[in-house]
Amino acid sequence: MTAATTAARIPLDPATVRTARRLARKAGRPIVRMAQQHTTVSVERATLRLAGLGGADAEGTPWVNRLLDAVRGDVGIEHGVCLPVYDALRRGEAADLxxxxxxxxxxxxxFRLPEGTERTRAASLARKQVGAGIRRIDTRRRERDRLIARHGDAPRTPWIYLIVATGDIYEDIPQAQAAARAGADVVAVIRSTGQSLLDFVPEGATREGYAGTYATQENFRLMRAALDETSKELGxxxxxxNYASGLCMPEIAALAGLERLDMMLNDSMYGILFRDINPVRTFVDQRFSRQVHARAGIIINTGEDNYLTTADAVEAAHTVTVSQLLNEYFAKEAGLEDWQLGLGHAFEIDPEVTDSFRLELAHALLARQLFPRAPLKWMPPTRHMSGDIFRGYLLDAFFNLAGALTGQGILLVGMMTEAVVTPWLSDRDLALQNVRYVLDAAGGLAEDFRPAPDGFIAQRAQQVLGEAVDLLERITDTEQHRDGLLDAIADGTFGLMRRPADGGRGLDGVARKADGYLNPAIDLLEETS
Incomplete structure (x- = not known):
């Protein structure tokens, strides 16, 4: 992506920017250490999926859940699932997983925990089979590169990102193909409401879902194949x-890598704040999932835009910047590169606020300048949309213009019927027309847009950055937050949501690693991070 190279620059103090990143690292390091010291049921199930275990029983319970639960009942997961599983295979308990x-x-x-030579042989077999899954992810990444070279890429930035999700994968497919023909560069199949709270990944193609379609390996495969056909057609x-979040974040990340998805929503705190998933569970799961995304060449999309649906977009602007800095640190620590960081932010200021568009430009330029090599994912207005579709269409046009002016990399298409109904195909067509008109009419306007160095936009950006540094200093001040970021989350710092480290869903699926813990997936992913 090259959008950042032409975006306007505002006079940010380099020392303040360095301080912000230093404080983000300081806040993030204890979280990384905590993640390295723990595992979860989903990390272990993801490892089994990489080893080739799929399918489900007659009741729809995945075999990875059945196997993991049995191992956990006999020996726990503190040593990892692989040692007891591959010890059992070597003892002839079964022919395969x-x-x-x-x-x-x-x-x-x-199941038992093998020792000595038996442990060494079980570990070797586990590494071989899990390694085959990692190599398949490598193959799918190379396949993507070949297809981009063969068919060509999106002709410009920002990439136009459109959501398609009816609940029925067989209805999603023609709608996604129609969206691509109408100009979409990225098609997002959002998950059925509530899937993030399921501690298992459904199996097979699904035809029912509420406000979304279930994320399954077969749905991934079907949609990927359909869009490959359309890629060839369109050149x-x-x-x-899709979404790698919730209680099965690591598993969905693994399935995405195996089926060659290109982007995944993967925020470090979204599940904590907006789905009340335990913070420790989330941070452990997100580190593993991001290691998979790094290996698979997948671009992550973070969820800072969601903070502005619960907190005021002007007063809480600095919390978005803090979260972006934290997401950047966690992502890079897990091996992701700048081009994979679709850091999120949103056009959510109340349109009744005087100078609201100038404020939006300030916030967008601040993000663009702080992360010049990241694509950035710019989100449309939702909170202040109403039943007035004409006003909504105008707001979306202003949002599109802000994206063009500030060099955003990924532009999510806003719908004028966002607040009324699930959009019809005609609504999507109109929304895409809006985007295309603004981007075509603006052309290279980003090259000409130069806010005054001491003007309103520059001063607002500097103010938000200063407030972000102040907040990071409070987060890392052990007198105010003894446990740093975990305490800040518990205090409601982000999105006004209070989420204590010992609460939330999924805590019972977390285990502290024992001496001798083995996970060949982590070992193989960290060898290349």
């Missing part, structure tokens, strides 16, 4: 997005 899971589900196999590669 699927048969082992089936036997485990009916209690006909018991440009169409990217596919």
């Amino acid at each position: 699927t048969e082992l899971a089936q036997k485990a589900a009916v209690g006909s196999v018991r 440009r590669y169409i990217r596919l997005t």
Whole structure:
């Protein structure tokens, strides 16, 4: 992406920028150490998926859940799932992982922790089979590169990002293909409401969902194949997005890598704040998922825009900047590169506020300048949309113009019926027309847009950056927050949501690693991070 190279620059103090990043690292390091010291049921299930275990029983419970639960009941997960599982395979308890899971589900196999030579052999077999899954992800990444070289890429930035999700994957496919033909560069199939709270990944193609379509491996495969056909037809590669968040974040990340998705929503705090998922569970899961995304060449999209749906977009602007800095640190620590950081922010200021558009430009330029090599994901107005579709269409046009002026990399298409109904195809067509008109009419206007160095926009950006540094200083001040970022989250610092470290969903799925813990997926991913 080259959008950042032509965006206007505002006079930010380099020392203040360095201080902000230093404080973000200081706030993030204890979280990384905590993540390195723990595992979760989803990390272990993701490892089994990379080893090739898929499918579900007659009741729809995935075999990875059945196998993991049996291992956990016998020996816990503190040593990792691989040692007891591959010890059982080596002892002849089953011919493969699927048969082992089936036997485990009916209690006909018991698990143990091998020692000595038996441990060494179990570990070797585990690394071989999990390594095959990692190599498949490598193959899919190379496949993406070949298809982009063959078909071509989006002709310009920002990439136009459109949501398609009816609940029925077989209805999603023609709608996604129609969206690509109408100009979308990225198609997002958002998940059915509530899937983030399921501690399992549904199996197979699904035809029912509420306000979204279930994220499953088969749905990923079907949509990827359909968009590959459309890429060939249009002569440009169409990217596919889904969500790697919630209680199954690591598993969905692994499935995305195996099925060649291109972007995944993957925020470090979204699940904590807006789904009440335990903070420790989330941070452990997000580190593993980002290591997978790094290996797979997947661009992540973070969720800072959500803070502005619960907090005031002017008063809380600095919390977005702080979260972006934290997301950047966590992402890079996990091995992601700048071009993979679709850091989120949004056009959510109340349009009744005087100078609201100038404020939006200030916030967008601040993000663009702080992260010049990151694509940035710019989100449309939602909070202040109403039943007045004409006003909504105008707001979306202003949002599109702000994106063009400030060199955003990924522009999510806003819908004028956002507040009324799930958009019809005609609504999407009108929204895409809006985007295309603004981007075509603006052309290279970003090259000509130069805010006054001492003007309103520059001063506002400097103010927000200063407030972000102040907040990071409070977060890292152990007298105010003994446990740093975890305490800040518990205090309601982000999005006004109070989420204590010992509360929330999924805490019972977290375990502190024992001496001798083994996970070949982590070992292989960290070798290349």
